[in-house]
Amino acid sequence: MHESRLETKCLHAGYTPSKGEPCALPIYQSTTFKYDTTDEMGQLFDLKSDGYFYTRLQNPTNDAVAEKIAALEGGVAALLTSSGQAANFYAIFNICEAGDHVVAASTIYGGTFNLLAVTFKKLGIDCTFVDTDADEETISAAFRPNTKVLFAETIANPALVILDIEKYAKVAHAHGVPLIVDNTFATPVNCRPFEWGADIVTHSTTKYMDGHALQVGGAIVDSGNFPWEDYAEKYHGLTQPDESYHGVVYTKQFGKKAYITKATVQLMRDLGSIPSPMNCFLLNIGLETLPLRMERHCYNAQKVAEYLLAHEKVASVNFAGLPNDKYYALAQKYMPKGTCGVISFELNGGRDAAVRFMDSLEMANIATHVAASKTMVLHPASHTHRQMNDAQLAEAGVSPGMIRLSIGIEHVDDIIADLEKALVNA
Numbered sequence: 001m002h003e004s005r006l007e008t009k010c011l012h013a014g015y016t017p018s019k020g021e022p023c024a025l026p027i028y029q030s031t032t033f034k035y036d037t038t039d040e041m042g043q044l045f046d047l048k049s050d051g052y053f054y055t056r057l058q059n060p061t062n063d064a065v066a067e068k069i070a071a072l073e074g075g076v077a078a079l080l081t082s083s084g085q086a087a088n089f090y091a092i093f094n095i096c097e098a099g100d101h102v103v104a105a106s107t108i109y110g111g112t113f114n115l116l117a118v119t120f121k122k123l124g125i126d127c128t129f130v131d132t133d134a135d136e137e138t139i140s141a142a143f144r145p146n147t148k149v150l151f152a153e154t155i156a157n158p159a160l161v162i163l164d165i166e167k168y169a170k171v172a173h174a175h176g177v178p179l180i181v182d183n184t185f186a187t188p189v190n191c192r193p194f195e196w197g198a199d200i201v202t203h204s205t206t207k208y209m210d211g212h213a214l215q216v217g218g219a220i221v222d223s224g225n226f227p228w229e230d231y232a233e234k235y236h237g238l239t240q241p242d243e244s245y246h247g248v249v250y251t252k253q254f255g256k257k258a259y260i261t262k263a264t265v266q267l268m269r270d271l272g273s274i275p276s277p278m279n280c281f282l283l284n285i286g287l288e289t290l291p292l293r294m295e296r297h298c299y300n301a302q303k304v305a306e307y308l309l310a311h312e313k314v315a316s317v318n319f320a321g322l323p324n325d326k327y328y329a330l331a332q333k334y335m336p337k338g339t340c341g342v343i344s345f346e347l348n349g350g351r352d353a354a355v356r357f358m359d360s361l362e363m364a365n366i367a368t369h370v371a372a373s374k375t376m377v378l379h380p381a382s383h384t385h386r387q388m389n390d391a392q393l394a395e396a397g398v399s400p401g402m403i404r405l406s407i408g409i410e411h412v413d414d415i416i417a418d419l420e421k422a423l424v425n426a
């Protein structure tokens, strides 16, 4: 069979019913799975045979959706988690331990920033943040002998900085570390970071992948391309025997799936951020229409960005689809079909005008959410980035008056009409 296109994979990858089986992906809402002999189950615990036994480790509904997401990104395997936070935590912790170091782009999502700057620090893992637009030499200078990961986002939330993925991959590989890219905002519909050299991709599936704001979830996808064994000492967790599984060596036993297998059988076993089969089922419904929705999100966002740019009360608009945007060229290169439906903008009246504007919106919801079918609006300085001081805000590319607008798939004229009314009060 020929390799199907992305739109088709969104519907068919991961689950192929046989004769008489349901066309819709079944929800295996069960904690456990039955075996006939003691030995059969014993083999599973030693990772000697493959099979379902407990949903914290594997579940058929979850696995089908993971396989679909892996197919969409062009990876070899994926692991679903109960949130995007858990996905980024596991993706990094799978190859880092106390005494290690991470280099990350400074404009990443506030939750991930805190994870790296505060929580990982408590675990003994340090992070150096670099300006996302920094040149190769500057990013390189942040590396130390104990650096294990370079981390960034395809489209930074909420600064909307577009990542030069090839540049980041080149620096990471020159230092013998993998590049992990959070691809939440672009989705594999608009960008597939593996095609540009990224090694591991993460997602908050809570956003466009779900699209209906129904479930909180995450995913980690491995390209299978990073040569762990070339850096066997550095990535000893993957290349040396794991005593908690009677000496399994992940790279030897699982080859290109070593990284995802370790994350599943070790981190998921011990830390347990598993999504429910019901949530994976809901996510799967979202994935079926992802390409259609992304197309409309991008179309609407383009129109809204152009409208706002021309408005007298608007000081600036960040949206990489605007030809005068700082990131237009990078967006054209990495995301020629469009970036995403999220834009940010600043009113002439700054912080106070932002609050008046938001409180005057009727259709758009003020919500701590983005990237859903309904239009939503947020004030990062008072919401997602509230824990940051002014210097950290500036580093994250967030100004006190910035409004983050997540354009939905309503009719674009209705979205603009809502904005127009609210702008009168801004």
Ligand SMILES: *Cc1c(COP(=O)(O)O)cnc(C)c1O
Pocket (backbone or CB within 6 Å): 083, 084, 085, 086, 088, 109, 111, 112, 153, 157, 182, 184, 185, 203, 204, 205, 206, 207, 216, 217, 218
């Ligand atoms: C929302 C988000 C996260 C966190 O995901 P949750 O599902 O809310 O835990 C991580 N990265 C990015 C880019 C996000 O937008």
